[in-house]
Amino acid sequence: MPVSDLTVWAVILILGVGTYLIRWSFLGVLGGRDLPEWVLRLLRYTPVAVLPALVAPLVVWPAATGGEPDPARMAAAAATVIAGLWTHNVLAAIAAGGGTLALMLYVLG
Amino acid sequence: MSPTPEPRPDPAQETADPITARALARTPRQAFWHGMWQSLPFLIVIVPFALLFGVVASEAGLDLAQVMGFSVLVLAGASQFTAVQLMSDNAPAIIVILSSLAVNLRMAMYSASLVPWLGNAAGRHKAWIAYVLIDQSYALSIQHYERHPRLSMPQRLAYFAGCVTPLCIPWMIATGVGAVIGNAMPEGIALDFALPITFLAMIAPMLRTPAHLAACFTAILSALLLAGLPSGLGLLIAAPLGMIAGAVVETRTTPKEI
Numbered sequence: 001m002p003v004s005d006l007t008v009w010a011v012i013l014i015l016g017v018g019t020y021l022i023r024w025s026f027l028g029v030l031g032g033r034d035l036p037e038w039v040l041r042l043l044r045y046t047p048v049a050v051l052p053a054l055v056a057p058l059v060v061w062p063a064a065t066g067g068e069p070d071p072a073r074m075a076a077a078a079a080t081v082i083a084g085l086w087t088h089n090v091l092a093a094i095a096a097g098g099g100t101l102a103l104m105l106y107v108l109g
Numbered sequence: 110m111s112p113t114p115e116p117r118p119d120p121a122q123e124t125a126d127p128i129t130a131r132a133l134a135r136t137p138r139q140a141f142w143h144g145m146w147q148s149l150p151f152l153i154v155i156v157p158f159a160l161l162f163g164v165v166a167s168e169a170g171l172d173l174a175q176v177m178g179f180s181v182l183v184l185a186g187a188s189q190f191t192a193v194q195l196m197s198d199n200a201p202a203i204i205v206i207l208s209s210l211a212v213n214l215r216m217a218m219y220s221a222s223l224v225p226w227l228g229n230a231a232g233r234h235k236a237w238i239a240y241v242l243i244d245q246s247y248a249l250s251i252q253h254y255e256r257h258p259r260l261s262m263p264q265r266l267a268y269f270a271g272c273v274t275p276l277c278i279p280w281m282i283a284t285g286v287g288a289v290i291g292n293a294m295p296e297g298i299a300l301d302f303a304l305p306i307t308f309l310a311m312i313a314p315m316l317r318t319p320a321h322l323a324a325c326f327t328a329i330l331s332a333l334l335l336a337g338l339p340s341g342l343g344l345l346i347a348a349p350l351g352m353i354a355g356a357v358v359e360t361r362t363t364p365k366e367i
Contacts, residue, residue, distance in 0.1 A: 001170030002199040008175050011192055014206050016182030019213045024239035026221035027228065041356040045324040046214045047187070048315050049351025052325045053332035053344050054191060054208070055308045060333060063198075064301040073302055080306050084313020090154055093310030101302055 072104035132257040137267035140260075144249070144271025151245045155276055156283045158186055158307070163287020165190065165303055169197040173288050180284035184243065184277060187311065188212040190304055200341030208344050219247040226254040226265060234266055241273040319362055324355030 001008065059077045061067040080097030087093065135143060159180065166176045171193065179189045188209040195205040219242055227238060249272045254265060316322050328351025335343030 001197060003196050003202070005172075005175075007202050008171060008196065009178065011196065011202055011205050011209075012175065012178040012182055015188065015192060015209050016178075016184075018206065018210045019183055019185050019188065019216070020239060022210070022213050023216045023220055023242040024235070025217050026224055027235050027239060027242075028220075028232070030221070038356065040218065041359055042352045043214055043218050044359070045321070045352040045355030046211060046348075048312060048321045049324045049328040049355065050191070050208065050212050050344070050348040051187065051308045051312050053328040053347035053351060054194065055305045055312075056329040056332045057336045057343070058194070058302075058305045059309075061336070062301065062305075073305075076302060076306060077309055080309040081313045084310050085316065088314040090310045090314065091157065093313055094157075094306055097306035097310060098303075101306070 072101060072108055075104050076101035129257050129259075132253075132264075133259060135264060137263040140264045140267040141271035141274075144253075144268040145275050146271075147253075148245060148249055148272040148275055151276055152279060155245070155280055159280045159283035160287035160290070161303055161307060162186060162189055162193075163284040163289070164291035165287075166193045167288040167291030169193050171288075173285065176288040177281065177285055180281045183209075184240070184280070185213050185216075186280075187308070190307065194304055195341050195344075198341065201339075204341035204345060208341060208348070211345075211348055216242060216247075219251075222251060223247070223254075226251070227262075227269075230262055230266060238266075238269060241269075241277050243273070243276065245276055246272045318359075320355045320359035323358040324351040327351045327354035 059073060060069055062070050062073050064070075065073075076097045079100035080093050083096035084090070084093035132140075132143075162180065163176055166179065166189075167173070171179075179192070183189055183192075191212050192205050192209040195208060200208075220239070223238075223242075227235065230238070246269065250265075250269050253268055254260065260268075312325065316325055328347050331347035331350045332343050335346055337343075338346075
């Protein structure tokens with residue numbers, strides 16, 4: 001881990017408190033106040049925007065190959081997405097991706 | 110959202126719907142067991158996911174206390190993975206925190222939509238509910254409350270407590286086990302790619318509508334174009350662009366009410 005222990009603990013504590021406040025927000029203090037429609041609309045797309053944006057560079061330029069695009073990891077990513085779209089099952093998609101990666105790394109040596 | 114009616118005995122309706130009758134007849138203790146029973150299937154996802162977090166985080170260089178710190182104090186899988194990934198990319202702490210909190214923003218929606226059902230509970234109950242409000246406990250409890258609107262507050266609280274017990278405690282234990290396994294893991298296994306695969310597997314089933322697809326692909330394209338920016342900064346720009354794209358497409362594709 002390139003960051004210091006102190007930084008890691010600071011991230012854990014701030015993230016813990018922040019996440020708790022997000023969960024507590026409406027239930028605890030904001031009460032029955034309705035969120036404006038446009039806010040709800042943006043919130044609806046947080047997971048499908050944040051997670052792909054995080055993953056895309058890791059798939060195209062994997063750190064393990066020094067940032068060189070890698071056919072094994074590309075194939076594994078594609079297999080994961082296809083299995084996920086097809087089965088709607090997170091574990092099946094992980095198994096498809098992991099299996100493809102292991103197979104490709106074995107075949108390509 | 111409608112105000113919650115207080116439970117009143119209504120024999121006619123109770124005989125009309127035996128499932129509701131059974132739900133209303135449960136003591137809080139029985140409601141707790143019912144919640145536990147209904148959340149058990151989620152263990153199949155929770156345990157491997159927690160093991161994986163433990164392994165990935167310890168591979169990234171976190172010690173056991175830090176790995177457990179994440180799972181006990183944050184208790185939110187996707188954001189925990191996000192934080193570990195960004196820290197091992199050497200991103201500044203502020204970007205790590207903002208990005209990981211962004212992953213958890215959806216929980217504000219959960220919090221808001223539970224208000225009609227749990228808003229009148231005592232403050233100490235709302236305090237523990239906020240701690241264990243995860244995707245699975247939200248999904249189960251909101252379905253249960255909407256299906257049986259006349260449950261009493263103790264029944265609702267007990268059901269929620271039942272749902273979270275077999276999810277949150279195994280999450281923490283399996284994380285610790287994963288961290289210990291991770292330290293014993295031989296080099297050379299392509300664990301670097303466990304996190305991308307896990308995230309892709311979580312995202313794919315969410316892509317149900319054109320708006321979700323638009324959000325996802327806008328975010329991917331922006332993240333790739335902005336990959337040259339300092340670590341983590343591209344994400345902070347790409348993610349909001351994806352969210353805006355999703356919201357815009359939703360507005361265009363939802364038929365206007367006349």
